Amino acid sequence: xxxxxxxxxxxxxxxxxxxxxxxxxxxxEANPDKEIIRLGIGDVTRPLTNSVIDALHKAVDExxxxxxxxxxxxxxxxxFLRDAICKWDYVRRGCDIAADExxxxxxxxxxxxxxxxxFATDNKIAVCDPVYPVYVDSNVMGGRCGNYDSTLEKWSxxxxxxxxxxxxxxxxxxxxxPDIIYLCFPNNPTGTTITxxxxxxxxxxxxxxxxxIIYDAAYEAYISEEDVAHSxxxxxxxxxxxxxIRSFSKNAGFTGVRLGFTVVPKELKCDGVSLHDMWAxxxxxxxxxxxxxxxxxxxxxxxxxxxxxxxxxxxxYMNNAKTxxxxxxxxxxxxxxxxxxxxxxxxxxxxxxxxxxxxxLLENACVVGxxxxxxxxxxxxxxxxxxxxxxxxxxxxxxxIKNL
Amino acid sequence: xxxxxxxxxxxxxxxxxxxxxxxxxxxxEANPDKEIIRLGIGDVTRPLTNSVIDALHKAVDExxxxxxxxxxxxxxxxxFLRDAICKWDYVRRGCDIAADExxxxxxxxxxxxxxxxxFATDNKIAVCDPVYPVYVDSNVMGGRCGNYDSTLEKWSxxxxxxxxxxxxxxxxxxxxxPDIIYLCFPNNPTGTTITxxxxxxxxxxxxxxxxxIIYDAAYEAYISEEDVAHSxxxxxxxxxxxxxIRSFSKNAGFTGVRLGFTVVPKELKCDGVSLHDMWAxxxxxxxxxxxxxxxxxxxxxxxxxxxxxxxxxxxxYMNNAKTxxxxxxxxxxxxxxxxxxxxxxxxxxxxxxxxxxxxxLLENACVVGxxxxxxxxxxxxxxxxxxxxxxxxxxxxxxxIKNL
Numbered sequence: 056x057x058x059x060x061x062x063x064x065x066x067x068x069x070x071x072x073x074x075x076x077x078x079x080x081x082x083x084e085a086n087p088d089k090e091i092i093r094l095g096i097g098d099v100t101r102p103l104t105n106s107v108i109d110a111l112h113k114a115v116d117e118x119x120x121x122x123x124x125x126x127x128x129x130x131x132x133x134x135f136l137r138d139a140i141c142k143w144d145y146v147r148r149g150c151d152i153a154a155d156e157x158x159x160x161x162x163x164x165x166x167x168x169x170x171x172x173x174f175a176t177d178n179k180i181a182v183c184d185p186v187y188p189v190y191v192d193s194n195v196m197g198g199r200c201g202n203y204d205s206t207l208e209k210w211s212x213x214x215x216x217x218x219x220x221x222x223x224x225x226x227x228x229x230x231x232x233p234d235i236i237y238l239c240f241p242n243n244p245t246g247t248t249i250t251x252x253x254x255x256x257x258x259x260x261x262x263x264x265x266x267x268i269i270y271d272a273a274y275e276a277y278i279s280e281e282d283v284a285h286s287x288x289x290x291x292x293x294x295x296x297x298x299x300i301r302s303f304s305k306n307a308g309f310t311g312v313r314l315g316f317t318v319v320p321k322e323l324k325c326d327g328v329s330l331h332d333m334w335a336x337x338x339x340x341x342x343x344x345x346x347x348x349x350x351x352x353x354x355x356x357x358x359x360x361x362x363x364x365x366x367x368x369x370x371x372y373m374n375n376a377k378t379x380x381x382x383x384x385x386x387x388x389x390x391x392x393x394x395x396x397x398x399x400x401x402x403x404x405x406x407x408x409x410x411x412x413x414x415x416l417l418e419n420a421c422v423v424g425x426x427x428x429x430x431x432x433x434x435x436x437x438x439x440x441x442x443x444x445x446x447x448x449x450x451x452x453x454x455x456i457k458n459l
Numbered sequence: 460x461x462x463x464x465x466x467x468x469x470x471x472x473x474x475x476x477x478x479x480x481x482x483x484x485x486x487x488e489a490n491p492d493k494e495i496i497r498l499g500i501g502d503v504t505r506p507l508t509n510s511v512i513d514a515l516h517k518a519v520d521e522x523x524x525x526x527x528x529x530x531x532x533x534x535x536x537x538x539f540l541r542d543a544i545c546k547w548d549y550v551r552r553g554c555d556i557a558a559d560e561x562x563x564x565x566x567x568x569x570x571x572x573x574x575x576x577x578f579a580t581d582n583k584i585a586v587c588d589p590v591y592p593v594y595v596d597s598n599v600m601g602g603r604c605g606n607y608d609s610t611l612e613k614w615s616x617x618x619x620x621x622x623x624x625x626x627x628x629x630x631x632x633x634x635x636x637p638d639i640i641y642l643c644f645p646n647n648p649t650g651t652t653i654t655x656x657x658x659x660x661x662x663x664x665x666x667x668x669x670x671x672i673i674y675d676a677a678y679e680a681y682i683s684e685e686d687v688a689h690s691x692x693x694x695x696x697x698x699x700x701x702x703x704i705r706s707f708s709k710n711a712g713f714t715g716v717r718l719g720f721t722v723v724p725k726e727l728k729c730d731g732v733s734l735h736d737m738w739a740x741x742x743x744x745x746x747x748x749x750x751x752x753x754x755x756x757x758x759x760x761x762x763x764x765x766x767x768x769x770x771x772x773x774x775x776y777m778n779n780a781k782t783x784x785x786x787x788x789x790x791x792x793x794x795x796x797x798x799x800x801x802x803x804x805x806x807x808x809x810x811x812x813x814x815x816x817x818x819x820l821l822e823n824a825c826v827v828g829x830x831x832x833x834x835x836x837x838x839x840x841x842x843x844x845x846x847x848x849x850x851x852x853x854x855x856x857x858x859x860i861k862n863l
Contacts, residue, residue: 056669057638058579059729063737073534073743098530108523111752112516118715119512121849126502126714130477161565161717161747168745172600175462192744196576234461265460310530311522311751313565325463333467339477340596341572343565346753347715348515445525 071429092452094440095423099308104364110355114348128344132159136350139357150288163302163315168193181214181233185430190237208432217433239271244439245400246392251284261296268297276306278395294320307356375449376442382453397442420455475833496856498844499827503712508768514759518752532748536563543761554692567706567719572597585618585637589834594641612836621837643675648843649804650796655688665700672701680710682799698724711760779853780846786857801846824859
């Protein structure tokens with residue numbers, strides 16, 4: 056008789072955003088006339104930009120012509136895209152990363168979820184708390200997290216690094232040395248970040264202690280402050296201790312287009328074994344490349360016009376972030392984030408739990424946010440709003456909140 | 460110090476098709492003037508059809524307009540596509556499969572590679588020999604295969620079911636009962652298949668012995684004979700023992716477009732645990748849906764015009780298959796497959812090994828095929844040619860082979 060991977064059984068409930076979607080659907084069904092404003096999931100709302108649309112149409116036409124048709128893409132990505140990424144995201148910022156260290160994929164979520172496969176089951180992982188659930192859940196599925204304590208809302212074998220208002224949302228080095236450290240800056244969900252100098256301390260810590268850093272930089276396009284690193288490879292020594300995961304979802308609005316990439320430097324070795332080779336092998340075995348037409352869309356993001364459009368797009372959402380941040384402050388709430396990231400992280404009022412505030416906001420303002428506790432125990436009494444809605448809806452949502 | 464998944468270290472050499480690509484590139488570099496005909500990898504060459512191109516353009520336009528833009532797709536696929544698949548591929552064939560049992564993905568290769576995650580490490584898997592390498596390699600990475608014996612070219616913990624000319628390419632029930640059985644019909648690489656009655660025997664065997672069948676039906680569109688099942692769910696009882704994986708790559712030429720799906724029936728349970736729930740959880744955690752525009756392209760395949768185009772496409776490649784099959788026969792070679800599949804499986808002449816014949820054919824005819832031994836030890840002395848080239852190239856390749 057075949058047997059299942061029982062680690063799946065350990066996962067409590069279902070994925071955070073699926074839960075929210077169900078609650079919202081139920082509310083809408085019960086209140087069909089109410090207009091719900093969704094500032095919950097980090098999904099963009101602006102259409103794809105002109106350069107991207109043009110590149111997509113052009114690539115589609117190529118696929119319809121025998122002379123220019125493309126079958127299987129190279130497993131690791133087309134050179135035209137890897138070269139563009141290398142030049143713009145790394146060389147331009149002074150990072151010594153080569154095009155063949157960049158692995159193109161169908162998105163940062165897939166890569167964040169799949170990367171843990173490269174590592175032994177008995178690695179101890181450390182995550183910030185609160186945290187993007189994919190890091191934890193994928194490690195639970197991989198058998199790396201022990202058991203879940205539903206009272207503490209923690210896994211027995213995960214090292215949690217609280218990031219709260221008390222420590223300025225800067226994780227501290229944990230007492231117990233972890234093997235693998237997940238860091239995400241600018242941070243999802245808190246919308247806060249750390250300075251380049253602080254990130255350098257983490258790189259030094261990792262190199263000194265034999266840790267691997269999995270660095271999620273999906274929100275780097277939203278950085279507005281000078282002393283914040285766009286890539287971990289801006290830090291000295293990062294190539295021997297860090298993998299970086301990046302996305303086209305948030306800068307170019309590709310959430311429904313699906314494109315991302317992961318950088319695995321060739322110098323990154325574990326006891327002499329190249330992680331670059333391992334990730335290449337995984338791509339070759341379990342992935343078949345991102346679609347040609349979508350890689351062309353990605354390339355267009357790096358054109359001169361494309362970069363200008365991305366800046367406008369980011370500017371649009373950051374204006375929303377400002378609207379939300381200042382609106383919440385005006386309403387007397389305690390607010391963080393939204394300066395280098397499209398997320399606003401607020402303290403719930405009147406000591407409400409995160410889910411109590413979720414229900415309160417949904418029922419009384421028809422605004423959907425994300426309960427902070429869904430991201431980890433230290434997220435309790437916090438609440439996330441995203442700047443990815445329209446400006447009109449962001450303003451309307453804030454009016455409703457102010458009037459509560 | 461962090462530790463790697465040492466199972467990766469057990470994998471001998473690199474992925475078969477990467478090896479071939481390297482050999483061909485080296486040959487081309489040494490012989491820049493020679494025209495190489497590639498009948499190796501199963502990659503299509505005909506452009507996307509009109510219905511698909513139109514659907515892509517239309518969907519691209521939608522993504523460029525704020526009113527019709529789509530962000531994150533539903534994790535499991537858009538209803539418009541799941542409904543179309545359900546109606547055409549299942550209900551029309553009398554299979555009792557519901558739309559919400561269909562999981563849309565970025566391709567059959569990803570699904571074939573990822574599905575093993577749902578199962579415990581100590582399951583014993585059985586594969587046909589020769590076999591599509593992804594089933595084996597993904598299980599090696601998952602720690603399920605023991606050690607590789609490079610003399611036998613076998614993994615200690617895999618049950619191999621030889622399919623050769625001697626048994627008419629029909630696998631026999633193994634002496635040791637496996638937990639998980641991978642079946643692929645019409646078969647890659649042999650191009651042969653089994654009858655619906657024979658498949659029913661496997662379903663009965665699985666239900667009787669508590670086995671799970673992972674059924675890869677990526678080539679079903681090429682079935683030309685009446686007594687061959689297009690889906691395993693045409694067999695009675697399959698819903699309690701089988702997962703089916705399907706692709707748009709070979710019927711609609713989507714190798715570079717990336718779209719596939721997996722069917723996990725709700726009745727399929729392991730000790731009461733729903734595999735449907737587990738796969739949904741995996742999708743929700745490690746995948747973010749196939750791109751909207753590509754799901755619309757998939758939908759177009761099921762339109763009336765789309766179905767007609769698919770038939771023409773399949774007809775084109777099957778004409779190539781006939782050309783190759785009959786050409787090889789005329790050249791005095793022993794040939795199998797190519798009737799219900801786009802693959803032709805031939806015995807190497809003069810007791811050459813598969814790789815000897817690969818080199819011989821590349822050097823003397825500039826034709827690339829796939830060495831049978833690359834698919835498993837029972838593939839030794841066999842060689843695979845695909846019908847996915849152009850008719851012109853298929854004819855030219857056969858002329859060259861006849862003249863050897």
